[in-house]
Amino acid sequence: MTERARSPHNPQDTHGAPQQSPQDAPSVQNAPMAPPLRNAGTSGRAQPDTGRAAPDAVSCTGLSYSFGRTKAVDGIDLSVASGEVFGLLGPNGAGKSTAIRCLTTLLPVPYGMVRIFGHDAARERMSVRRLLGYVPQQLSADASLTGRENVALFARLFDVRRRERRARVTLALEAVGLADAADRMAGTYSGGMVRRLELAQALVSAPRLLMLDEPTIGLDPIARTSVWKHITAIRAATGMTVLVTTHYMDEADQYCDRVALMHRGRIRALGTPEQLKAALRDRDDTGHDGGDGRAAPTLEDVFRDVVGGDLGGALGGAGSTGENGAGEEGGDFRDVLRTRRTASRVG
Numbered sequence: 001m002t003e004r005a006r007s008p009h010n011p012q013d014t015h016g017a018p019q020q021s022p023q024d025a026p027s028v029q030n031a032p033m034a035p036p037l038r039n040a041g042t043s044g045r046a047q048p049d050t051g052r053a054a055p056d057a058v059s060c061t062g063l064s065y066s067f068g069r070t071k072a073v074d075g076i077d078l079s080v081a082s083g084e085v086f087g088l089l090g091p092n093g094a095g096k097s098t099a100i101r102c103l104t105t106l107l108p109v110p111y112g113m114v115r116i117f118g119h120d121a122a123r124e125r126m127s128v129r130r131l132l133g134y135v136p137q138q139l140s141a142d143a144s145l146t147g148r149e150n151v152a153l154f155a156r157l158f159d160v161r162r163r164e165r166r167a168r169v170t171l172a173l174e175a176v177g178l179a180d181a182a183d184r185m186a187g188t189y190s191g192g193m194v195r196r197l198e199l200a201q202a203l204v205s206a207p208r209l210l211m212l213d214e215p216t217i218g219l220d221p222i223a224r225t226s227v228w229k230h231i232t233a234i235r236a237a238t239g240m241t242v243l244v245t246t247h248y249m250d251e252a253d254q255y256c257d258r259v260a261l262m263h264r265g266r267i268r269a270l271g272t273p274e275q276l277k278a279a280l281r282d283r284d285d286t287g288h289d290g291g292d293g294r295a296a297p298t299l300e301d302v303f304r305d306v307v308g309g310d311l312g313g314a315l316g317g318a319g320s321t322g323e324n325g326a327g328e329e330g331g332d333f334r335d336v337l338r339t340r341r342t343a344s345r346v347g
């Protein structure tokens with residue numbers, strides 16, 4: 001699907017076996033899960049098994065997870081191909097974050113099967129973690145550290161080799177456009193910069209699969225574009241697979257190869273944005289035929305059609321500016337904290 005090239009911050013000569021397993025994340029809620037460097041390489045394919053076709057980056061069947069009596073994820077089947085940018089969409093409470101956390105191994109998989117590049121998430125947890133970078137929905141950067149210190153902390157947490165750390169931290173910061181601000185306290189960063197810093201934290205160990213939970217939540221359109229520009233560039237350079245959750249249908253339409261529309265723990269539709277829009281357009285009874293002067297359907301129309309009229313204001317469509325307004329790049333660190341806390345409460 002995409003050209004896979006060598007990563008500028010992911011040199012081939014560091015492909016050796018990971019030195020040791022990363023410890024369980026100290027705070028699984030807030031810590032990106034990222035392994036020691038395992039480059040996607042020029043093939044972009046994992047090789048956990050030999051003699052068989054390369055496995056999907058993500059393959060899950062019948063995945064379910066409940067919090068007490070709340071069925072957050074209700075039997076989802078999902079495959080994400082290596083190198084794909086895949087969007088998991090849905091309104092508040094749909095189960096996106098819970099599903100992502102099951103895929104990262106941060107939550108156990110009590111029902112169903114999850115494989116990451118062919119590794120069983122239940123039985124090969126550390127092997128799976130070594131392949132992943134994870135940017136959680138909640139804030140994972142420390143305001144009292146500089147950008148460089150934040151990224152260096154994650155480099156240490158995830159066992160990036162000592163002799164490579166300094167260079168890798170610099171490259172990760174450069175990859176997200178924070179080289180000039182690297183030695184400023186993160187507390188002085190704009191909201192967009194904070195999200196890009198968290199991206200650098202997850203990238204510092206060069207994961208093969210990057211999971212981003214609401215990477216642009218609460219950001220203004222300029223900051224959202226900037227975050228996506230960096231994600232897109234890094235993906236093009238490394239061939240990594242990206243699994244992203246978002247409320248923003250316009251972003252999913254623009255940046256995702258395929259999307260799954262999730263509602264109340266289940267996947268209600270799955271396909272490329274074009275396929276989903278075309279299916280709605282081709283239907284007779286929707287009023288979205290696109291051929292008689294009426295507007296062609298958007299992905300938001302598709303989602304409203306799929307999940308019914310109970311979305312309320314949960315969807316962030318095109319032109320949604322979050323809480324911060326346009327102009328500044330996503331407010332400041334305190335805005336980010338407030339927004340993410342709100343998002344967490346709502347979820």
Ligand SMILES: Nc1ncnc2c1ncn2[C@@H]1O[C@H](COP(=O)(O)OP(=O)(O)OP(=O)(O)O)[C@@H](O)[C@H]1O
Binds near residue numbers: 072094095347
């Ligand atoms: N730690 C928890 N304890 C109890 N219930 C939870 C917990 N986390 C999530 N839930 C519930 O599980 C369901 C799915 O939540 P989840 O956070 O996965 O949704 P989401 O799609 O990520 O929503 P959002 O878009 O708001 O982030 C919701 O009903 C939520 O209230």
Ligand SMILES: [Mg+2]
Binds near residue numbers: 096137213
């Ligand atoms: Mg969520």
